[in-house]
Amino acid sequence: MENYPAIQAPLQRLRRQGNQLMLDQFGDNFSAFNKLPTGTIDYIKLPNRFVHSLHNSQMDEMMVTIINGHIHRLNARSIAGPAHLPAVLEKLCLLGIDMAEGDSISRAIPLTAMLDSGYAAIG
Incomplete structure (x- = not known):
């Protein structure tokens, strides 16, 4: 996040074009949250290491x-x-996590199978 000023203009351009932005595995460094302006990022995925157990x-x-x-x-x-475990999904729900992924929701499906079945769309 030290380089945020350098990437701020490209991120704003992406948002103006209608894109939503996501940070993956973000939250190990709490000070990084203070460097992000409110409303800059749409989705933030928590570090996996805090979720599996x-x-x-x-x-x-x-x-x-x-982090949430x-x-x-x-x-x-x-x-x-x-x-991957129903107990983890239940705890995520209790803690107010907005979205989750893993085997307790659905097994991984190849993108081609998802698109062929009509369960997903790419816009």
Whole structure:
């Protein structure tokens, strides 16, 4: 995020063109949240390492709660995963995570199969 000023103009151009922006594996460095202007990013995916054993780790639960609070403060939506176990998905829901991915929701499907089945579209 130290280079944010250098990429600010291209990000704004992408947003003007109607694109939504996502940061993946973001949140290990809490000070980075203070460098992002509110409303710049639409989706932020939490670091996987805090999610996979969330159902039995109070420390991971605390980290996910703090990171999710920062994400929502930036007017972004939170994404977490992989939620391979139903207990992890349940905990993500209880903590207010907006979206999740993983085997407890659906097994991975090749993009061609998804497009052929009509369950997805690319605009």
